Amino acid sequence: MQIIIRSFLLSAVLLGLCGFGYPLLLRAVALLVPDKADGSPVRLNGRIVGFKHIGQNFMADRYFNGRPSVVNYNAGAAGASNAGASNPDYLKVVQARIDTFLVRNPTVQKADIPAELMTASGSGLDPDLSPESALVQVTRVARVRHLPESQLRQLITGLTKMPALGIFGMPTVNVLELNMALDQLK
Numbered sequence: 462m463q464i465i466i467r468s469f470l471l472s473a474v475l476l477g478l479c480g481f482g483y484p485l486l487l488r489a490v491a492l493l494v495p496d497k498a499d500g501s502p503v504r505l506n507g508r509i510v511g512f513k514h515i516g517q518n519f520m521a522d523r524y525f526n527g528r529p530s531v532v533n534y535n536a537g538a539a540g541a542s543n544a545g546a547s548n549p550d551y552l553k554v555v556q557a558r559i560d561t562f563l564v565r566n567p568t569v570q571k572a573d574i575p576a577e578l579m580t581a582s583g584s585g586l587d588p589d590l591s592p593e594s595a596l597v598q599v600t601r602v603a604r605v606r607h608l609p610e611s612q613l614r615q616l617i618t619g620l621t622k623m624p625a626l627g628i629f630g631m632p633t634v635n636v637l638e639l640n641m642a643l644d645q646l647k
Contacts, residue, residue, distance in 0.1 A: 513588060513635060513637065513638070515534065516530060516582075516588040516636065516637075517588075517636070518530070518534055519640055522565060522602070522605045523605045523606055523643075524602070524640045525590070525595050525598050527588065527589075527590060527636040528578065528581060528582050529558060529581045530581055530582075530586065531581045531585045533585075535585075536586060538585075539584045539585055539586050541581060541582070541584070541585060542554075542581065559574065562574060565601060566601045568601075575591060575597060578590075589633035589636065590633065590636055592632055592633075595634045595639060596614065599613045606643070606646075616639070616642055616643065616646070620634050622634070622635070
């Protein structure tokens with residue numbers, strides 16, 4: 462009988478610690494870093510237009526496109542397709558993305574398309590691109606917006622964030638910030 466009582470008490474203590482204590486501790490820590498805990502809402506004229514840490518579906522030719530998303534950028538359903546490079550269905554999806562990209566960007570050669578523009582990230586929510594993935598889209602965006610390509614290249618360079626301490630990661634450009642800055646250009 463004592464074993465059952467001790468087991469029940471141990472279960473209750475662990476439930477309290479792991480089920481309530483730990484989540485509350487994590488929430489408290491998140492409140493100390495508010496710009497990261499809620500996806501970092503981005504506001505324009507007092508209205509939330511997106512989130513800095515969650516990608517969006519920018520498919521109009523006038524905008525820089527981000528990485529594809531298997532979950533349609535749904536933060537509640539983050540995930541990947543888990544399909545490998547030998548999966549014929551996955552290869553069809555990637556080829557369809559390549560074909561669409563080449564139609565929309567006729568000056569780009571297939572070999573010049575960065576892989577990240579054709580493959581979804583592990584979370585399906587990646588908000589960033591490499592500068593190369595943004596630069597490969599410059600001609601299309603400049604043509605549609607009637608802007609000089611040099612101006613768009615400068616914009617990308619100005620918004621490129623370098624990795625922490627210059628060694629952890631790769632340079633990135635946040636697609637939402639890039640497109641918002643693009644809308645501010647005259």
